[in-house]
Amino acid sequence: MENNDRTIIEVRDLEARYGETTILKDVNIDVRAGEILAVIGGSGCGKTTLLKHMVGLSRPYGGHITIDGIDITNGDEKSFARALRKIGILFQGGALFSSMTIAENVALPLRAFTDLPPDAVGTLVRMKLCSVDLGGYEHHLPSELSGGMIKRAALARSLALNPEILFLDEPTAGLDPVISAEIEALIMRINHQFRTTMIIITHSLDIIYEVAHRVVMLDKSAKGIIAQGDPKELRRSSPNAVVRQFFNRQANLSKRSTWQP
Numbered sequence: 594m595e596n597n598d599r600t601i602i603e604v605r606d607l608e609a610r611y612g613e614t615t616i617l618k619d620v621n622i623d624v625r626a627g628e629i630l631a632v633i634g635g636s637g638c639g640k641t642t643l644l645k646h647m648v649g650l651s652r653p654y655g656g657h658i659t660i661d662g663i664d665i666t667n668g669d670e671k672s673f674a675r676a677l678r679k680i681g682i683l684f685q686g687g688a689l690f691s692s693m694t695i696a697e698n699v700a701l702p703l704r705a706f707t708d709l710p711p712d713a714v715g716t717l718v719r720m721k722l723c724s725v726d727l728g729g730y731e732h733h734l735p736s737e738l739s740g741g742m743i744k745r746a747a748l749a750r751s752l753a754l755n756p757e758i759l760f761l762d763e764p765t766a767g768l769d770p771v772i773s774a775e776i777e778a779l780i781m782r783i784n785h786q787f788r789t790t791m792i793i794i795t796h797s798l799d800i801i802y803e804v805a806h807r808v809v810m811l812d813k814s815a816k817g818i819i820a821q822g823d824p825k826e827l828r829r830s831s832p833n834a835v836v837r838q839f840f841n842r843q844a845n846l847s848k849r850s851t852w853q854p
């Protein structure tokens with residue numbers, strides 16, 4: 594993590610609603626530049642809702658969010674576009690276009706948001722694919738790749754414009770433990786090499802304990818944050834029983850799933 598503790602995303606008094614239903618309220622988060630923050634909590638507690646607000650896909654009912662000092666909730670279109678250029682998103686399903694090659698998929702944001710000539714786009718695409726260990730797979734279609742490779746190609750596409758901030762929605766969901774470990778190692782490598790700030794929605798214990806620097810835990814009945822901080826610390830000594838239970842139950846489940854006869 595960078596050691597200057599600069600806040601790169603500020604979420605202030607966020608209130609999110611669908612119709613009349615409040616999903617999140619009084620949410621305050623400071624994301625520090627260079628950190629990996631995991632957003633955790635039970636199903637339906639509002640993790641995806643929070644992410645959609647942080648990337649400007651949904652407008653908050655109340656409060657505001659700034660990205661590198663730019664208010665994305667009340668600013669004009671131009672500043673919103675400037676803020677968007679700082680972020681990349683890795684969607685859960687990978688979301689690659691199936692009729693395009695891996696190279697064409699990764700080239701999409703470069704073609705859409707830069708004036709680079711085709712040669713330069715090609716070079717950048719190859720570099721991005723190499724950075725996720727997919728050098729040589731430029732001409733493959735997504736259907737010719739494994740689940741882990743598709744995830745890595747999608748990661749290369751989300752990194753195409755060198756974002757300062759990367760949002761990852763369940764990056765290891767549905768992958769086996771070996772492939773998940775590869776993706777986790779890649780996430781840590783990218784964070785380390787490029788100092789990319791990362792916000793990861795996850796249920797994975799490995800990400801919570803081994804990858805994240807800090808966690809924010811949401812709760813459905815509290816409609817907001819019930820804990821923030823070091824996950825190991827929270828598991829040990831959170832004053833909130835629900836929090837301790839969440840971490841301990843997960844830890845037990847993890848032990849059971851790795852048990853070998």
Ligand SMILES: Nc1ncnc2c1ncn2[C@@H]1O[C@H](COP(=O)(O)OP(=O)(O)OP(=O)(O)O)[C@@H](O)[C@H]1O
Pocket residue numbers: 611616634635636637638639640641642643
């Ligand atoms: N577009 C929508 N319209 C109405 N309600 C919604 C909408 N999207 C989500 N919700 C509701 O908001 C709540 C929070 O949903 P959200 O998807 O943010 O939770 P989550 O923590 O990401 O869940 P999961 O871990 O299951 O993906 C849920 O009760 C969900 O049913």
